[in-house]
Amino acid sequence: MYKIFIVFLLPVLLSPLAQADKPFFSEPILFGLHRGGAEWRPEATVDTYKEAKKQWPHALLEMDVRLTKDGVVVVSHDATVDRTTNGSGPITELTLAEAQALDAGYTFTTDDGATYPYRGKGLRIATLDEVLTALPEAHWLIEPKSEDGVVVALAKILKKHDAVDRVLIASFKPALVEEAKTLMPGIATCYTMSSGMNLLTALRTGGDTWTNYKAEDDVLSLPTKMVKQFQLTEEEFKTVQKKGIRVQFHTLDTAEELSAAVAMGVDSILTDRPDIFEKVLAEGIGK
Numbered sequence: 462m463y464k465i466f467i468v469f470l471l472p473v474l475l476s477p478l479a480q481a482d483k484p485f486f487s488e489p490i491l492f493g494l495h496r497g498g499a500e501w502r503p504e505a506t507v508d509t510y511k512e513a514k515k516q517w518p519h520a521l522l523e524m525d526v527r528l529t530k531d532g533v534v535v536v537s538h539d540a541t542v543d544r545t546t547n548g549s550g551p552i553t554e555l556t557l558a559e560a561q562a563l564d565a566g567y568t569f570t571t572d573d574g575a576t577y578p579y580r581g582k583g584l585r586i587a588t589l590d591e592v593l594t595a596l597p598e599a600h601w602l603i604e605p606k607s608e609d610g611v612v613v614a615l616a617k618i619l620k621k622h623d624a625v626d627r628v629l630i631a632s633f634k635p636a637l638v639e640e641a642k643t644l645m646p647g648i649a650t651c652y653t654m655s656s657g658m659n660l661l662t663a664l665r666t667g668g669d670t671w672t673n674y675k676a677e678d679d680v681l682s683l684p685t686k687m688v689k690q691f692q693l694t695e696e697e698f699k700t701v702q703k704k705g706i707r708v709q710f711h712t713l714d715t716a717e718e719l720s721a722a723v724a725m726g727v728d729s730i731l732t733d734r735p736d737i738f739e740k741v742l743a744e745g746i747g748k
Contacts, residue, residue: 483679484626485649486707488600490680491723492738493521493731495712496538500733503569504545505536506584507595513735514596521629523602523731526589526615533557534589534614540606544568546586553608561585589615593622602629602651602731605637612637616644631682638678651682651709660706664697674704680729682709685718695725702728716741 496504497513505524513520525538530553542548542555546563565586566579601624605611619625630641631651638653652660656677663674681701683693688710698708710722711731719741722730732738 483647483649485600485629486679488521488627489519490521490600490629490707490709490729491727492517492519492735492742493523493602493709493711493729494735495523495731495733497522497524498733498735500571500714501735503566503579503584505538505587506565507587507591508584510587510592510599511595514599517735517739520735521600521602521729521731522596523604524589524592525604525606526611527552527606528608528611528614529557529560530554531556532610532614534611534618535560536587536589536592542586557588589618590621593618593624597622598627600627600629602631604631605641606632607634607637612640612644616641619645629680631680649680650678651680652678652706657681660701661691664700671700676704676706678706680707680709682711682729682731684711685713698725698727702726713738720745 494513494517497506497509499505502509502512510522513522524536526534527537527540529535535552535557537545537552539545540553541551542560542563543550545568546565547567548555548560548563552560563586564580564584566582566584567577569579570577603615605615619628625645625648629649629651630638632638632641632653635653635655638650641648642650659677660674660681663670702708707728709729709731710727713719713722713730713732714734714737716737719730719732719738723741723745730738
């Protein structure tokens with residue numbers, strides 16, 4: 462199946478869009494694993510990312526980062542540890558030692574709580590430094606959260622690991638993306654609500670306004686609910702792509718929605734179910 466997967470991705474890797482000036486796009490980004498595959502393995506642990514990279518070597522891996530009480534960058538989507546561990550409380554009120562004493566596989570279940578197969582397996586909240594050390598060649602989509610100083614700390618670690626060219630930055634906070642651009646010139650970035658509205662206004666104004674429009678960021682990353690909210694069409698996405706702007710959908714987990722996005726020709730899809738996505742791509746080759 463893996464050979465089929467590579468055959469499918471090869472056109473993406475060799476397409477004109479993939480030959481961008483930013484080194485991040487030297488790898489395909491179609492197959493994106495949201496938090497490493499949050500419904501496939503316990504999310505955002507070193508073990509999950511390593512297993513994902515082993516099974517899908519060309520996958521784009523996604524993570525969110527926050528700061529602990531003692532200023533260490535850790536990988537966590539939630540502001541608290543309640544949902545994913547046997548602990549409670551905000552990450553910002555826990556030291557690294559306190560956060561890593563928790564069981565990060567404690568709540569993971571695939572059968573509505575009948576079993577918890579990863580409890581007591583030694584999984585813990587990961588530091589960014591640990592993850593980058595474990596996967597030195599991986600490409601990442603990283604969302605810094607809004608704690609003061611998180612982008613400064615993130616930039617320091619990315620530079621330490623020579624990883625800036627392997628990272629795409631996203632945030633709902635435009636200021637955090639702009640800070641990342643300042644601290645790491647040339648880093649790939651996703652559109653924010655601010656730059657995204659500029660893009661949409663220019664696109665729908667058309668004429669010289671669109672002709673003269675210069676991309677502010679590199680990837681237009683959208684949840685499907687936002688696609689519906691703004692009534693974006695497949696034709697509009699293709700027009701955006703002609704500007705060299707990639708289109709990414711998230712987070713798609715069913716075969717139906719994954720198949721529809723692939724058929725639409727989007728450049729990247731984030732999923733919690735890489736096992737399902739792999740089957741969709743493999744079945745698509747035979748059609």
